[in-house]
Amino acid sequence: MTLDGKTLPLDEASRSAASALGLDYRLLDTDDPEAFDDVLRAIGRGFLEGEGTAERRAGTREALGFRRFTGVFDAASPTPRVPIATVDSWVTDLTLPGARSIPMWAISGVTVAATHRRRGLARTMLEGELRTAADAGLAIAGLTVSEATIYGRYGFAPAVYATRWRLATARTRWIGSRPEGRLHYLDREVVAAELPALHERVRLGRPGEIRPWDGLWRRHAGIMPGQEDVAALRAVRWTDASGTPRGLLVYRLVAGSDDFADHTLEVVYHLADGADADAALWRFALEHDLVSTVTAPLRSTDEPLRWMIADQRGATEQRHDHGWLRVLDAPAALTARAYAAPGRWVIRVHDDLGFADGTWMLEVAADGSATASPTTVPPDVVLDVRALAAVLLGGVRPSTLRDAGLVEASDAAVATFDAAFASAHTPYLSVWY
Numbered sequence: 001m002t003l004d005g006k007t008l009p010l011d012e013a014s015r016s017a018a019s020a021l022g023l024d025y026r027l028l029d030t031d032d033p034e035a036f037d038d039v040l041r042a043i044g045r046g047f048l049e050g051e052g053t054a055e056r057r058a059g060t061r062e063a064l065g066f067r068r069f070t071g072v073f074d075a076a077s078p079t080p081r082v083p084i085a086t087v088d089s090w091v092t093d094l095t096l097p098g099a100r101s102i103p104m105w106a107i108s109g110v111t112v113a114a115t116h117r118r119r120g121l122a123r124t125m126l127e128g129e130l131r132t133a134a135d136a137g138l139a140i141a142g143l144t145v146s147e148a149t150i151y152g153r154y155g156f157a158p159a160v161y162a163t164r165w166r167l168a169t170a171r172t173r174w175i176g177s178r179p180e181g182r183l184h185y186l187d188r189e190v191v192a193a194e195l196p197a198l199h200e201r202v203r204l205g206r207p208g209e210i211r212p213w214d215g216l217w218r219r220h221a222g223i224m225p226g227q228e229d230v231a232a233l234r235a236v237r238w239t240d241a242s243g244t245p246r247g248l249l250v251y252r253l254v255a256g257s258d259d260f261a262d263h264t265l266e267v268v269y270h271l272a273d274g275a276d277a278d279a280a281l282w283r284f285a286l287e288h289d290l291v292s293t294v295t296a297p298l299r300s301t302d303e304p305l306r307w308m309i310a311d312q313r314g315a316t317e318q319r320h321d322h323g324w325l326r327v328l329d330a331p332a333a334l335t336a337r338a339y340a341a342p343g344r345w346v347i348r349v350h351d352d353l354g355f356a357d358g359t360w361m362l363e364v365a366a367d368g369s370a371t372a373s374p375t376t377v378p379p380d381v382v383l384d385v386r387a388l389a390a391v392l393l394g395g396v397r398p399s400t401l402r403d404a405g406l407v408e409a410s411d412a413a414v415a416t417f418d419a420a421f422a423s424a425h426t427p428y429l430s431v432w433y
């Protein structure tokens with residue numbers, strides 16, 4: 001059963017740190033709609049959004065009420081009920097190589113009011129989150145970030161990269177497969193109902209993916225109360241020749257210039273169970289009448305689409321860091337995944353915050369399963385906890401980090417490490433959280 005983060009106690013060290021600044025760090029009661037609304041206002045303000053409507057806040061309360069919300073309050077504020085710093089978290093499942101899964105402490109909604117910035121409040125909250133997760137026995141924490149400069153200092157590193165696609169349809173003629181099957185438009189309620197099950201079917205094949213929450217599916221389907229910018233949202237489902245639903249494409253069409261043939265098809269969410277569904281959905285988008293441009297966020301860095309269009313230069317791919325991980329328990333994280341090649345290494349992990357600091361013998365058997373035990377033997381591989389997070393899913397090669405000066409190992413050790421840590425599937429995370 002998944003651990004409920006809301007049942008865990010408040011981190012006392014962070015409470016004392018906030019108290020030393022004359023501030024009150026406490027858990028929020030998500031059953032109190034007014035208090036929850038004040039937190040949502042603070043989060044919206046932190047992310048530079050508008051005030052939002054009461055209807056929208058009510059929808060968000062329903063969608064996010066399952067999470068643990070922590071806030072920092074300033075009694076001297078004219079609005080003392082609105083926190084001046086926020087964070088929320090919950091336990092989800094992270095896919096690891098080998099179709100394995102590990103419980104992960106997901107962190108979101110990190111904001112500090114512009115009036116209270118750079119006094120150490122983000123540090124207070126993040127360290128509190130990591131201690132809470134580690135004390136609860138979680139081996140790993142994760143987040144997606146607004147800026148790549150914020151979380152390295154807490155031991156996080158990008159382990160999943162993503163690409164943003166922009167395709168000029170005049171150049172990207174379809175040369176890919178044309179699998180037999182059918183496309184149909186769907187009502188939004190049906191989209192919201194079908195997305196979770198379809199995602200669950202593919203989740204374990206994607207290292208780096210998490211299990212999203214129901215509210216996210218409702219937002220993708222455009223049925224969150226008070227949701228803006230959904231008027232032009234459409235969705236199609238692809239079913240294979242046997243009639244089995246295999247893919248969903250949610251998108252919106254946005255008019256461009258005066259030329260009616262100059263619309264942009266913005267992919268909101270593209271979810272395919274298998275290569276045929278993937279090809280069918282992309283082909284639908286690229287061959288849509290009156291569309292000159294197709295855009296798609298959060299695609300894999302190794303998208304088959306590149307090989308299914310006539311002119312690869314008709315597509316622009318913008319790569320960015322996406323899924324950040326923080327290892328809290330090195331042996332537990334290392335033994336939770338499967339490896340691509342057997343071997344034995346002594347690994348020294350440095351962790352400024354202490355959680356994952358230590359030396360372990362990692363032994364990988366021929367079937368890819370691993371054991372890790374503490375040792376005093378001199379290490380073959382020395383790395384920081386950030387480098388460990390970066391290589392854990394197989395998306396970043398240990399030898400690349402060695403060349404960047406972030407891993408110490410001999411040529412022989414790093415070559416075997418590369419082979420073992422490789423993943424059959426490119427790490428992929430399809431959502432922001």
Ligand SMILES: CC(C)(COP(=O)(O)OP(=O)(O)OC[C@H]1O[C@@H](n2cnc3c(N)ncnc32)[C@H](O)[C@@H]1OP(=O)(O)O)[C@@H](O)C(=O)NCCC(=O)NCCS
Nearest residue numbers: 046110111112117118119120121122123144145146149150
């Ligand atoms: C990012 C944010 C939470 C930082 O809060 P803060 O309370 O000012 O941060 P702290 O005072 O605890 O700073 C801790 C450290 O992070 C650094 N830091 C904080 N924000 C940073 C940023 N945006 N870029 C680079 N470094 C940053 C500080 O310089 C400090 O460094 P140090 O440990 O070397 O001294 C806050 O600026 C914010 O709310 N930003 C807008 C919302 C947002 O982007 N949230 C993150 C969502 S993923």
